[in-house]
Amino acid sequence: MEDAIVLTYEVSPDDFTRAGEASSDVKSKLKQMGVSPEAVRKVAIAMYEGEINMVIHAKGGEITVSITPEQITMVLADVGPGIPDVELAMKAGYSTAPDEIRSLGFGAGMGLPNMKKYTDEMNIDTTVGVGTTITMVVKL
């Protein structure tokens, strides 16, 4: 991994107007690097869903994106409440998002399923009361 290009982003808590800035930045950087549009789209969607989750459920966090010629790895780490039942959270349509989030068009319970759908590998490491780290890989 010594050739990896590493990008790091802080995700601010409770700021919906800025949610998506990190994903947009990664999207434009990958485009500039000549990564295929399909891979760029997958990374952008998966990362945005993760970013939104960090704003809604955790108090922000940190995203690290490593880019090599073979793959793009996204690590989203927060110190939020953790996910008590990962299997249930992965179920399409299941959501614990509050009403004000739903009124913005989110909270349909599609975030984690979308992240899985658009990545080649996804791992959720979570402990209730400690935080969640999600690692996602898109192969190039």
Next chain:
Amino acid sequence: MTVKDLMDTGKFQVVSPGDDTERVIEKVFCCDLLSVAMGRAPSGCAWVTVMGNMNTLAVASLTDAACVILAEGAALDEVAEKKAAQQGITVLATEEPIFETAMGIYQSL
């Protein structure tokens, strides 16, 4: 049909002209739930929605939609309008309902 062709029909109010008006509209997509749109909006689509907030723009940009059409008289707030201009996203608006708007675009593709 390109985004510019759609603008030239005169049926829509141009909220933000966007950077890539020569882009070809390949499909029409309707959805108001952003989480669903995020997973399903096809690249190059004209996305018809009533959800006009900042996050609509983020979803449009990240899914690589060709343009956003706000139906039913939905509007962007001032901050979102600025963001659309900054990011070069085409946003059009109409008083027509979603179905009629989407159908009209679909028939001109």
